[in-house]
Amino acid sequence: MAYNYVIVGSGIAGVTAAKEIRKKDSAGSVLLIGDENCEPYFRIKLSHLMAEEEPELPVLNEEGWCKELNIEAHYDARVRAIDFNAMTLTLEDGKTIEAEKILLANGSHANLPPFENSDLKGVFTLRTFDDLQAIGTYLDDMERVCVIGGGLLGLEAAKSLQARGKDVTIVHRRDYLLSNQLDEELGRMLNEEMEAQGFNVCAGYDTKGFLGKDRVEGIEFSDGTVVDVDCILVSIGVRANIDLFEGTELEVNRGVVVDRYLKTNLENVWAAGDVAEVEGRTMGLWSASRAMGKVAGANMTGDEKTYENPMAFTKLDIGDIEVFSAGKIGDDDDDVYVYDEGDEHHRLYVNDGRVEGVVLYGNTKKMGAYRKFVEKRAPIEEALEGAYPFKLREA
Numbered sequence: 001m002a003y004n005y006v007i008v009g010s011g012i013a014g015v016t017a018a019k020e021i022r023k024k025d026s027a028g029s030v031l032l033i034g035d036e037n038c039e040p041y042f043r044i045k046l047s048h049l050m051a052e053e054e055p056e057l058p059v060l061n062e063e064g065w066c067k068e069l070n071i072e073a074h075y076d077a078r079v080r081a082i083d084f085n086a087m088t089l090t091l092e093d094g095k096t097i098e099a100e101k102i103l104l105a106n107g108s109h110a111n112l113p114p115f116e117n118s119d120l121k122g123v124f125t126l127r128t129f130d131d132l133q134a135i136g137t138y139l140d141d142m143e144r145v146c147v148i149g150g151g152l153l154g155l156e157a158a159k160s161l162q163a164r165g166k167d168v169t170i171v172h173r174r175d176y177l178l179s180n181q182l183d184e185e186l187g188r189m190l191n192e193e194m195e196a197q198g199f200n201v202c203a204g205y206d207t208k209g210f211l212g213k214d215r216v217e218g219i220e221f222s223d224g225t226v227v228d229v230d231c232i233l234v235s236i237g238v239r240a241n242i243d244l245f246e247g248t249e250l251e252v253n254r255g256v257v258v259d260r261y262l263k264t265n266l267e268n269v270w271a272a273g274d275v276a277e278v279e280g281r282t283m284g285l286w287s288a289s290r291a292m293g294k295v296a297g298a299n300m301t302g303d304e305k306t307y308e309n310p311m312a313f314t315k316l317d318i319g320d321i322e323v324f325s326a327g328k329i330g331d332d333d334d335d336v337y338v339y340d341e342g343d344e345h346h347r348l349y350v351n352d353g354r355v356e357g358v359v360l361y362g363n364t365k366k367m368g369a370y371r372k373f374v375e376k377r378a379p380i381e382e383a384l385e386g387a388y389p390f391k392l393r394e395a
């Protein structure tokens, strides 16, 4: 017999949707399918957990939650194919499942570009708890670790690796770290602070490939420079898991294309979380995935809720370094307002008289208020009445 609701993926989007469905429909049968061999967990905690020698699974729910909500969960079960016409899903073991409504919440995977020798032992990405454990075991006897990618996740991972006593090199393609979140001046300041904290920062280096025979022993850049390392963690973004839908009529672009109700182009099929593309964007954010799960779950039961992409923001907190960045940050804004006092360096990026971006560097206590200015594109006059006495930067 067909399940009323089948959810592919037991991450935050899938789990939130399952709970929302149960809230709205107390009787319908709900099946949650996930291919990881464990209970759903806080994926966002993995970077920090890398600092621990024996990390425990940071479970998302209390024990017995599925039973209590009468949700059937199949973990360690991979959906191999979906026939959207017949509304059937085939699992890796050949079992077929019938569904009335399907939610695609199968997430994304870490991006691993075709670097030379990227299949060498000792080259890792971090997406799952299994990845975390594999890295942890490998690291035990290793000293020098290289993190490729100086974005938020790369820097958090670098900090955890340093906390485990490793000698950490951070490689970034652009000239300064957090290059999507900072302008050049602050980015270069961050490079220096990270160096001062003991990291070896290689910014402005393009990775060509990896060196080594049985296991990785070095990284080579396209200018021929070689750095000796024992282990490499590649942290350069994610890609939506869309391969599963190849050859089907599902509309797919960078992710599964959905409207504001999170409906796909196919009848009775919704998508949520990292796999979903809303208004041309895949978000790759925990809070957005949770919000999508809630909307999609409700709509699968007949609601007509809409979802809007939140404004992306970044909060970096590693040791003494605190950075908050939101909105459009660049080197080509009409006006930049600055506040520099001791170790604090804050910026407002203004276009047409309105605040479109903010960076708080060195003290992020006021991030809530400044985030709001960006969210509502506040007139600069309003933002100047905020906590910091910003001054217009001279051209």
Ligand SMILES: Cc1cc2nc3c(=O)[nH]c(=O)nc-3n(C[C@H](O)[C@H](O)[C@H](O)COP(=O)(O)OP(=O)(O)OC[C@H]3O[C@@H](n4cnc5c(N)ncnc54)[C@H](O)[C@@H]3O)c2cc1C
Binding pocket: 008, 009, 010, 011, 012, 013, 014, 033, 034, 035, 036, 043, 044, 045, 046, 047, 077, 078, 079, 080, 105, 106, 107, 108, 126, 127, 128, 153, 241, 244, 272, 273, 274, 275, 283, 284, 285, 286, 287, 289
């Ligand atoms: C190390 C790390 C740190 C992060 N830190 C932050 C942060 O600080 N802030 C933030 O906003 N975001 C962060 N993120 C991103 C955030 O974790 C994701 O946006 C979020 O987990 C997406 O949730 P999801 O449910 O859409 O997908 P996922 O969490 O990817 O869950 C999808 C699930 O579906 C499973 N699956 C895939 N294919 C199949 C299949 N064919 N059959 C069955 N199951 C399948 C996957 O294995 C997975 O379990 C971080 C991510 C990582 C990896």
